[in-house]
């Protein structure tokens with residue numbers, strides 16, 4: 630699992646301690662990454678967690694089968710960065726577009742979990758398979774499916790395709 634914008638490593642540490650697997654976090658804030666490494670060390674989770682400081686692209690997304698986004702770009706609008714509002718909106722739009730483009734390139738079967746989304750739309754082929762309400766936020770699981778878009782062939786036959794943000798089934802539960 631790759632946690633994009635991992636902050637102080639909450640998800641990675643809790644996931645590794647409770648579910649096993651291997652967890653990697655990337656965050657542009659070096660202080661938060663240091664905190665994540667310290668937490669993982671204290672919890673003796675170094676074998677199953679790793680963390681990288683930098684922009685989200687310093688890690689190769691395609692080497693993970695699952696990705697997690699906890700609304701990582703909202704801080705651009707509301708955080709302490711010393712930019713005027715118009716610049717913040719441009720930065721936000723650009724980050725969201727980059728994320729959509731990267732997600733579009735990932736392999737069939739890739740799972741993407743979002744908590745309160747990432748600000749953009751899931752690209753074609755991602756199907757929303759599960760939703761849970763946690764406190765006031767929405768935790769969603771998207772799975773990239775093989776394209777079933779209708780494609781016209783010369784014989785007139787075709788296939789169907791999963792469209793952008795297609796919702797196939799949706800089980801919602803509240804834990805609050």
Ligand SMILES: C[S@@+](CC[C@H](N)C(=O)[O-])C[C@H]1O[C@@H](n2cnc3c(N)ncnc32)[C@H](O)[C@@H]1O
Nearest residue numbers: 634635636639640656657658683684685699701
């Ligand atoms: C809401 S916090 C999520 C914290 C963490 N995922 C958790 O579950 O506790 C969003 C984080 O995304 C990071 N972030 C925002 N844009 C980023 C980018 N382009 N590359 C790397 N990290 C980014 C911020 O520094 C911030 O720590």
